Amino acid sequence: MCGIVGYIGSRPAVPILLGGLKRLEYRGYDSAGIAVGNGSVGVFKQKGSVGALEVALQASSSMLGDATMGIGHTRWATHGDPSDRNSHPHTSMDGSIALIHNGIIENYSALRTELRSQGFEFASDTDSEVLVHLIDSIWSSCPELSMEEAVRKALHHVDGAYGICVISGRDPQRIVVARKGSPLVIGLGDGEFFIASDAAPIVEHTKKVVYLSDGEMAVVTRDGYHVKTVGNEAREKSVTELDFDLEEIEKGGFEHFMLKEIFEQPVTMQEVMRGRVRHEDGFVRLGGIEDYLDRIRDARRIVICACGTSWHAGLIGEYLLEEFARIPVEVDYASEFRYRNPILDEHDVVIVISQSGETADTLAALRLAKEKGALVVGICNVVGSTIARETHCGMYTHAGPEIGVASTKAFTAQVIVLYLLSLVLSKDRSLSRHDISLYLRELGEVPEKVSRILELNDQILEIAREYVDSRNCLYLGRGYNFPVALEGALKLKEISYIHAEGYPAAEMKHGPIALIDEDMPVVFIAQQDATHGKILSNVEEVRSRKGRVIAVANEGDEEIARLADHVIYIPSAAAPVTPLLNVIPLQMLSYHIATLRGCNVDRPRNLAKSVTVE
Numbered sequence: 001m002c003g004i005v006g007y008i009g010s011r012p013a014v015p016i017l018l019g020g021l022k023r024l025e026y027r028g029y030d031s032a033g034i035a036v037g038n039g040s041v042g043v044f045k046q047k048g049s050v051g052a053l054e055v056a057l058q059a060s061s062s063m064l065g066d067a068t069m070g071i072g073h074t075r076w077a078t079h080g081d082p083s084d085r086n087s088h089p090h091t092s093m094d095g096s097i098a099l100i101h102n103g104i105i106e107n108y109s110a111l112r113t114e115l116r117s118q119g120f121e122f123a124s125d126t127d128s129e130v131l132v133h134l135i136d137s138i139w140s141s142c143p144e145l146s147m148e149e150a151v152r153k154a155l156h157h158v159d160g161a162y163g164i165c166v167i168s169g170r171d172p173q174r175i176v177v178a179r180k181g182s183p184l185v186i187g188l189g190d191g192e193f194f195i196a197s198d199a200a201p202i203v204e205h206t207k208k209v210v211y212l213s214d215g216e217m218a219v220v221t222r223d224g225y226h227v228k229t230v231g232n233e234a235r236e237k238s239v240t241e242l243d244f245d246l247e248e249i250e251k252g253g254f255e256h257f258m259l260k261e262i263f264e265q266p267v268t269m270q271e272v273m274r275g276r277v278r279h280e281d282g283f284v285r286l287g288g289i290e291d292y293l294d295r296i297r298d299a300r301r302i303v304i305c306a307c308g309t310s311w312h313a314g315l316i317g318e319y320l321l322e323e324f325a326r327i328p329v330e331v332d333y334a335s336e337f338r339y340r341n342p343i344l345d346e347h348d349v350v351i352v353i354s355q356s357g358e359t360a361d362t363l364a365a366l367r368l369a370k371e372k373g374a375l376v377v378g379i380c381n382v383v384g385s386t387i388a389r390e391t392h393c394g395m396y397t398h399a400g401p402e403i404g405v406a407s408t409k410a411f412t413a414q415v416i417v418l419y420l421l422s423l424v425l426s427k428d429r430s431l432s433r434h435d436i437s438l439y440l441r442e443l444g445e446v447p448e449k450v451s452r453i454l455e456l457n458d459q460i461l462e463i464a465r466e467y468v469d470s471r472n473c474l475y476l477g478r479g480y481n482f483p484v485a486l487e488g489a490l491k492l493k494e495i496s497y498i499h500a501e502g503y504p505a506a507e508m509k510h511g512p513i514a515l516i517d518e519d520m521p522v523v524f525i526a527q528q529d530a531t532h533g534k535i536l537s538n539v540e541e542v543r544s545r546k547g548r549v550i551a552v553a554n555e556g557d558e559e560i561a562r563l564a565d566h567v568i569y570i571p572s573a574a575a576p577v578t579p580l581l582n583v584i585p586l587q588m589l590s591y592h593i594a595t596l597r598g599c600n601v602d603r604p605r606n607l608a609k610s611v612t613v614e
């Protein structure tokens with residue numbers, strides 16, 4: 001996740017900016033850079049760590065050290081690979097304006113075309129760079145404008161989310177900042193001011209901060225700051241006193257990264273859709289695969305390869321792709337696929353799914369599929385990762401860095417990408433525009449429904465208390481929610497070390513039923529759909545063997561309350577989006593059981609975040 005710092009005062013800016021960037025490292029990033037104002041603007045940026053940037057700065061003979069104002073950025077790539085040229089700050093062509101940006105500019109492509117036609121040349125592949133040229137274009141054509149006015153006018157042309165900081169040699173005594181959908185905080189010191197994307201880089205300098213709201217801009221000088229809206233209305237801001245420590249800030253007030261990431265999902269789900277979906281009229285666009293769409297649509301078969309949680313997302317993808325796009329799909333563990341001799345040729349499409357983009361088995365499956373002539377499509381979270389680079393084309397999940405070892409927000413982002421892909425492939429084939437817009441509307445309602453499910457946290461904690469000492473647990477679901485049962489079981493076992501298994505509910509009577517007794521809790525995903533009656537029969541079967549039942553069911557389902565020991569009621573939805581809802585209480589249940597057992601959920605034993613060995 002990108003991070004922003006800024007400083008204006010009387011002390012040397014570089015150490016303050018580097019110190020601030022280090023405080024933001026916990027958010028995850030792939031490159032870092034600073035720009036300082038010293039009459040003119042000096043920029044230093046590169047791919048890699050803040051530590052490496054610091055070493056490079058010390059080794060350079062640059063005069064940046066004298067500057068007492070500047071801005072700094074850690075980048076988590078979204079548009080364009082992690083590289084020196086894509087790192088922030090971005091500068092105007094004459095180098096007099098420098099800008100850092102968090103967020104995504106949705107209309108960057110149209111803006112870039114327009115700016116190119118005016119003669120602007122682009123030095124990076126990022127969406128962010130359009131902003132600095134846009135400001136330059138407006139300011140150069142109207143030099144009497146202040147920097148604030150030039151930035152304001154530029155922002156009127158922009159769709160999307162931003163937190164930005166701008167400095168310029170043309171107006172060297174100020175930093176202009178603005179936010180929409182991407183947080184910014186101003187720290188108030190004595191004759192000095194700090195700017196950051198969260199309070200982590202500020203708290204060691206001052207406890208007094210002003211939080212900007214969406215649609216606000218501020219001009220910060222050594223003498224003070226003023227805040228206006230992007231529409232140019234003055235705003236009075238109240239000063240907040242920070243009363244938490246650094247570690248609390250890094251985890252956003254949550255006790256663990258895993259819980260923070262579970263709670264981020266209403267936002268990350270929107271990030272996946274941002275710029276790709278128009279819910280009203282059935283518009284879906286996946287830029288990363290556009291040039292390959294015909295070949296994917298004409299595939300004889302799609303094979304999905306992945307590991308662990310990503311493999312579970314792939315299973316949901318199978319249901320989605322077959323239902324919406326009517327293309328036959330197989331889902332393989334990457335580790336199995338690569339060691340058999342799969343029948344594969346240029347008529348097949350292989351989709352590899354990986355949060356990290358570095359999983360060794362998934363990478364090997366990708367290379368094998370390419371060797372056999374298949375088109376390989378990637379679904380990755382980490383931009384510029386090996387898998388993202390080696391696939392023919394692909395889609396990023398834009399879930400931001402996932403730090404907790406147990407995957408949560410990356411999983412739901414993967415499912416949304418697969419959902420969108422299935423709808424794109426269904427167009428002019430199996431679904432009408434009207435159907436697509438209905439399914440998009442269902443998807444559009446998911447983030448708000450997830451927010452409502454997250455409100456059940458206390459209830460789920462209470463349920464967790466009853467199962468802290470369990471030694472086994474069974475998860476059962478059907479259809480779209482069979483893979484959710486697998487995912488619920490994986491989440492529980494990997495962080496709480498309780499043995500757990502997931503099954504399609506109807507399989508219970510073919511073996512697992514032998515395990516049921518009073519020591520075997522069974523988690524049912526009891527979606528109210530065509531199979532609901534059958535699930536209720538399964539619940540009866542468990543009850544009659546004294547098994548304890550936790551049911552995730554739809555609001556208003558009273559029948560299930562009669563049978564289950566605990567019911568977690570969640571909003572209902574169309575079947576294809578239900579995995580995105582049902583998985584949330586299962587993530588929370590695992591989290592609470594594990595923490596009540598004293599397990600380190602962010603770093604479970606024997607597990608690594610990225611499995612780069614076979």
Ligand code: F6R
Nearest residue numbers: 308309310354355356359406407
């Ligand atoms: C489980 C988990 C793992 C990963 C698996 C694949 O919570 O995180 O099962 O899903 O190791 O990792 P990626 O998606 O990075 O390829």
